[in-house]
Amino acid sequence: MNRCIRLGLLALIFASANALAVTSGPTSNPSRAYPPSCLSAPLQEGPAGPQWSANLTVPAYEQRTGLVTDTEVVLVTLWRVPCADGKSALLGMFTRSPSNAGRSDVQPLFPAFFANEGAATNENVRVAAEPNTYVSQIAYGTPSAADVVFVFENLAPGSGEPLINYNNALSILAVPVEGSSTLFTIPAYDRTKYAAASQPLPLTGYLSGNYFDPAHGGEGVEILIGSDTGTSRLVTAAWYTYDATGTPFWLFGQGGFDAGDRTATLTVVYATGGGFAGNFGQSATNHPWGTVSIVFTNCSTLRFQYQANAGLPPGVPQGSGTKTWTKLFGQNGLTCD
Secondary structure (H helix, E strand, O other): OHHHHHHHHHHHHHHHHHOOOOOOOOOOOOOOOOOHHHOOOOOOOOOOOOEEEEEEEEEEEEOOOOEEEEEEEEEEEEEEEEOHHHOEEEEEEEEEOOOOOOOOOEEEEOOEEEEEEOOEEEEEOEEEOOOOOOOOOOOOOOEOOOOEEEEEEOOOOOOOOOOOOOOOOEEEEEEOOOOOOEEEEEOOOOHHHOHHHHOOOOOOHHHOEEEEOOOOOOOEEEEEEEEOOOOEEEEEEEEEEEOOOOOEEEEEEEEEEEOOOOOEEEEEEEEEOOOHHHOOOOOOEEEEEEEEEEEEEEOOEEEEEEEEOOOOOOOOOOOEEEEEEEEOOOOOOOOOO
8 A cells, every 4th residue: 555655646746736726816725724823834843632643663864875774763743733713723743762863864754644534535635844835745755854843734726635624533644655654543623622722813914904893983903913033923003093182093012922822912102293194204203102912812803901101191092901803804815714
């Protein structure tokens, strides 16, 4: 069986690449295996909740000779990450033994993975170190000096492969380049076994957008979530509100957080010395106002707490409280669900 599986891998990679259709604009991935808001890069390292592990003997590449002349025992661990709306993503980790950790002279070869779910038997799947893309893929037989965290994906549209529902009970077959395969039997996703299932969503760019209170039109907040460097992330918020006289007044906040965080606190300022359509100097003057903390209870709901600083000048809005607002609409092709 391993020989037949190996023969199909190269054709599978080319079929997946050719299936990437050219479109007139950004579109959602119809074959995605999990909600895009569930994961961000880099992937979280380590399971929280039920997990399934097994040792796998794989061939090893010797850097000095350029040949595959040895084997190495690696640990393969699979686990689920809770997502929105009762869904989940299936992740895995390819871990070297402590005695081989960090070695680059000998590197184990990454196995292939196949899924059995419902009527789908030994179906080709794609595993990737970066989530939410069509083309990211860890190739079968890639030498790896470091441990690797990856996520299970479906193949791109047009590949001819059935879509795997990773929420259902299924089994995953790990196939080394040479040697015995290992079968992981995974029960259906049960959100009650995951503490993170009841927590707010991780902060990702899919949550960026405009939010408002439907009961109070004319006020809103614009949230932008982006990358900084490495695992660092940035979030900005522009709160369009009013002062005590009913005059429009806006507050601008900025803060940092780490990939995977579910809340962020922003330092908020207000500006003076501006003018209409840029009719002022090089820049307006910013003044400290307070803080705002944000969380997203689901893809369309923002909850934030605000706290003004003490001693603000007369006429500057102040106070503290909690607001819950609704997303106006989603980004084109970047639907959070």
